[in-house]
Amino acid sequence: MSDPDTFHTIVTTVENKPGVLARVSGLFARRGFNIESLAVAPTDDERFSRITFTVDVESAPLEQVVKQLNKLINVVEIQELPPEDCVSRELMLVTVAADAHHRRELMELIDDWRAYVLAENTERIMLSFSARTARLDEFEECLRPFGIVELQRTGRVALPALD
Amino acid sequence: MNNKQQMCGGEALVKALESAGVEVMFGLPGGAILPVYDPIIDSSIRHILVRHEQGAGHMAEGYAHATGRPGVVMVTSGPAATNVVTPLCDAFLDSIPMVCITGQVPYAAIGTDAFQECDTTGITMAVTKHNFLVTEAQDIPRTIRAAFHIATTGRPGPVLVDIPKDIVDPVNPRSAMTWYEATDADMDLPGYSPITQGDPELIRAAAEMISEAQRPVLYVGGGILKSRAAEALLELAEMVQIPVVTTLMARGAFPDSHDLCLGMPGMHGNFTAVTAMQRSDLLISLGARFDDRVTGKLDGFAPDAKIIHVDIDPAELGKVRQVDIGIQGDCRLVIEDLTVAMREIGGTEAQADRSAWRSTISGWQEKFPLVYEQSELGERLKPQYVLEELRDNNPPDTIVTSGVGQHQMYASQYWRFDHPYTWINSGGLGTMGFSIPAAIGAKVGKPDRRVWAVDGDGCFQMTAQELVTASVENIPIKVALMNNSYLGMVRQWQEMFYDERFSEVYLSEQTPDYVKWSEAMGCVGIRVESPEEVAPAIAKANEINDRPVVVEFRTDPRENVFPMVPAGKSNSELVVDPSQQGLER
Ligand SMILES: Cc1ncc(C[n+]2csc(CCOP(=O)(O)OP(=O)(O)O)c2C)c(N)n1
Ligand SMILES: [Mg+2]
Numbered sequence: 167m168s169d170p171d172t173f174h175t176i177v178t179t180v181e182n183k184p185g186v187l188a189r190v191s192g193l194f195a196r197r198g199f200n201i202e203s204l205a206v207a208p209t210d211d212e213r214f215s216r217i218t219f220t221v222d223v224e225s226a227p228l229e230q231v232v233k234q235l236n237k238l239i240n241v242v243e244i245q246e247l248p249p250e251d252c253v254s255r256e257l258m259l260v261t262v263a264a265d266a267h268h269r270r271e272l273m274e275l276i277d278d279w280r281a282y283v284l285a286e287n288t289e290r291i292m293l294s295f296s297a298r299t300a301r302l303d304e305f306e307e308c309l310r311p312f313g314i315v316e317l318q319r320t321g322r323v324a325l326p327a328l329d
Numbered sequence: 330m331n332n333k334q335q336m337c338g339g340e341a342l343v344k345a346l347e348s349a350g351v352e353v354m355f356g357l358p359g360g361a362i363l364p365v366y367d368p369i370i371d372s373s374i375r376h377i378l379v380r381h382e383q384g385a386g387h388m389a390e391g392y393a394h395a396t397g398r399p400g401v402v403m404v405t406s407g408p409a410a411t412n413v414v415t416p417l418c419d420a421f422l423d424s425i426p427m428v429c430i431t432g433q434v435p436y437a438a439i440g441t442d443a444f445q446e447c448d449t450t451g452i453t454m455a456v457t458k459h460n461f462l463v464t465e466a467q468d469i470p471r472t473i474r475a476a477f478h479i480a481t482t483g484r485p486g487p488v489l490v491d492i493p494k495d496i497v498d499p500v501n502p503r504s505a506m507t508w509y510e511a512t513d514a515d516m517d518l519p520g521y522s523p524i525t526q527g528d529p530e531l532i533r534a535a536a537e538m539i540s541e542a543q544r545p546v547l548y549v550g551g552g553i554l555k556s557r558a559a560e561a562l563l564e565l566a567e568m569v570q571i572p573v574v575t576t577l578m579a580r581g582a583f584p585d586s587h588d589l590c591l592g593m594p595g596m597h598g599n600f601t602a603v604t605a606m607q608r609s610d611l612l613i614s615l616g617a618r619f620d621d622r623v624t625g626k627l628d629g630f631a632p633d634a635k636i637i638h639v640d641i642d643p644a645e646l647g648k649v650r651q652v653d654i655g656i657q658g659d660c661r662l663v664i665e666d667l668t669v670a671m672r673e674i675g676g677t678e679a680q681a682d683r684s685a686w687r688s689t690i691s692g693w694q695e696k697f698p699l700v701y702e703q704s705e706l707g708e709r710l711k712p713q714y715v716l717e718e719l720r721d722n723n724p725p726d727t728i729v730t731s732g733v734g735q736h737q738m739y740a741s742q743y744w745r746f747d748h749p750y751t752w753i754n755s756g757g758l759g760t761m762g763f764s765i766p767a768a769i770g771a772k773v774g775k776p777d778r779r780v781w782a783v784d785g786d787g788c789f790q791m792t793a794q795e796l797v798t799a800s801v802e803n804i805p806i807k808v809a810l811m812n813n814s815y816l817g818m819v820r821q822w823q824e825m826f827y828d829e830r831f832s833e834v835y836l837s838e839q840t841p842d843y844v845k846w847s848e849a850m851g852c853v854g855i856r857v858e859s860p861e862e863v864a865p866a867i868a869k870a871n872e873i874n875d876r877p878v879v880v881e882f883r884t885d886p887r888e889n890v891f892p893m894v895p896a897g898k899s900n901s902e903l904v905v906d907p908s909q910q911g912l913e914r
Pocket of ligand 2: 734785786787811812813814815816817
């Protein structure tokens with residue numbers, strides 16, 4: 167996966183109204199902006215939702231992305247977080263093959279990475295792992311030899327760093 | 330009157346439009362919007378019944394251009410809503426304030442593929458500044474207020490309000506509401522607050538950069554007209570004595586007959602306007618957006634120029650061309666502040682010596698005027714000649730609208746625009762068929778002004794049916810139909826860039842019979858074939874004020890628009906009229 171340092175996180179606060187996600191994603195499609203990941207969730211204020219997305223600043227003109235987003239009437243606030251100024255996390259759920267033969271080795275890996283076991287049976291283990299996006303990529307590589315059965319990631323969310 | 334009145338959503342909608350100051354709207358009824366058409370009978374609003382919803386949209390645009398007030402459209406759901414997509418997109422690209430009300434199937438039926446259902450807000454999301462789907466009758470007054478507010482403030486644009494039938498239909502309990510006069514506080518637009526005042530520090534820096542420039546050009550666009558800044562611009566330009574180019578959207582924003590006016594730049598701009606920009610060391614862009622039709626090939630555009638860019642829309646600053654100073658703000662306010670700032674640093678006296686620049690420019694003007702070859706006896710009329718005669722036989726405050734094609738370029742080149750809001754055309758989208766409905770809208774908004782629609786034969790056939798609207802509604806516009814039997818502009822490209830292989834551009838000289846067609850639509854029809862008939866026909870048309878007039882000018886199909894920057898080429902490669910091609914530049 168790409169170098170995380172060229173990825174900027176943009177955190178938008180939008181009005182919690184029908185169709186707002188379509189407006190945002192339609193804008194990206196229309197203007198030819200590529201999005202790396204996108205996460206949508208309610209905020210502590212029910213009038214607003216938060217859409218967090220990452221763009222590769224080498225592929226998208228970040229200033230235009232932000233300015234065009236700002237023109238959407240339902241977008242209330244935009245925070246632009248360069249990698250050095252934010253704390254970001256992404257969550258991964260993954261089911262890995264774990265027969266008796268490889269189970270021990272896998273459990274050790276899980277411990278080392280401080281992932282959580284969510285469920286297991288004799289053939290498989292389901293894990294959750296949350297970290298920076300780049301760490302998720304690395305962990306995924308470590309799991310791959312065991313056999314990834316199913317995997318889902320949330321896309322990253324971020325907050326400004328504390329100074 | 331009781332202000333806490335109980336009423337139905339349909340009545341509330343009409344009342345809200347009245348409250349917004351709407352005097353005229355353009356539309357056509359149908360199933361989903363029927364309940365709103367009933368209260369219109371009792372309303373003070375004049376409704377113009379169109380023959381095609383696209384016409385309603387362009388009429389609203391023409392009205393908005395001419396008056397500065399938002400144009401209002403009302404149509405039904407489904408096919409009517411899709412018919413207004415073109416004018417919405419046109420208004421979006423040319424930043425025209427417009428509010429469009431569309432009927433929708435009842436709220437509960439949305440998403441079921443009901444009869445005449447279409448996802449209007451989904452379809453129009455990309456071609457409106459904003460749109461609303463109203464779900465409760467009680468929300469109607471505040472939504473209408475918000476729609477007008479968004480359409481007319483900041484960078485103006487079209488706003489669509491989609492109204493499900495059940496919330497306006499008196500037989501449906503969901504339409505019951507309590508009337509209130511919506512205020513700004515009711516609008517609830519936490520994400521919308523356009524900035525109009527420019528940053529004083531940037532304005533001061535701009536003033537200094539302007540004073541020092543050796544070869545500056547004021548590059549002004551449609552934003553001057555939107556912000557009603559023509560007077561402020563004149564004051565600034567005269568103080569600093571800097572030449573002005575007016576883009577296709579800004580013709581008339583600065584008087585063509587003024588010494589400082591260089592006319593239109595761009596693909597079919599005149600040599601001096603194009604070349605002055607190319608050789609400039611400072612472009613002061615006011616409400617323009619560096620459209621590709623102005624810049625030509627971007628790499629080669631004004632290579633030595635620094636850029637000061639003023640626009641109400643911050644997304645325009647640096648979008649196409651990197652700026653040295655970008656000022657977000659309303660053009661009029663920024664120009665006024667800039668004029669003050671320039672005066673503070675010495676005004677006219679503090680300007681760099683630009684006598685060399687001035688003489689270079691007047692040299693170009695002398696050497697490369699707009700020219701065409703007059704037709705010989707017996708030859709077909711030259712369209713340029715027709716435009717000159719139209720110009721010379723009409724008062725300078727005549728409103729001119731145009732379609733899209735060669736005739737549009739001739740109109741922009743050969744008319745002398747000395748007043749703002751006298752030129753109305755489709756710049757950004759280039760919508761054929763714009764001129765007749767736009768002229769109708771302009772005439773409705775400015776009934777005391779003479780309105781000429783300059784149209785092409787191709788364009789005419791796209792929206793001519795609105796002349797029926799004009800006849801029946803008593804809107805006496807005049808149409809100068811430039812019949813060259815071709816989709817002329819496309820023919821020109823095929824001649825110049827496709828080895829004269831003419832593919833699907835010939836229409837017909839005789840068919841339709843435009844005079845008969847015009848008469849059938851309730852207009853006076855006049856055909857003109859030779860130069861000596863031109864002025865008398867215009868005079869005759871100008872005497873008729875009780876119905877629309879169509880003057881068909883049979884013009885030379887071989888005539889091409891020059892100068893021209895071939896698509897994809899740099900503006901330095903401007904192709905001038907064949908008679909000027911040997912001249913040293
Ligand atoms: C709706 C639409 N369809 C197609 C075009 C492409 N187009 C641009 S100019 C032109 C020819 C216009 O013909 P006419 O109205 O006769 O004007 P002329 O160029 O001959 O003056 C065409 C087809 C367009 N601009 N708009
Ligand atoms: Mg033609």
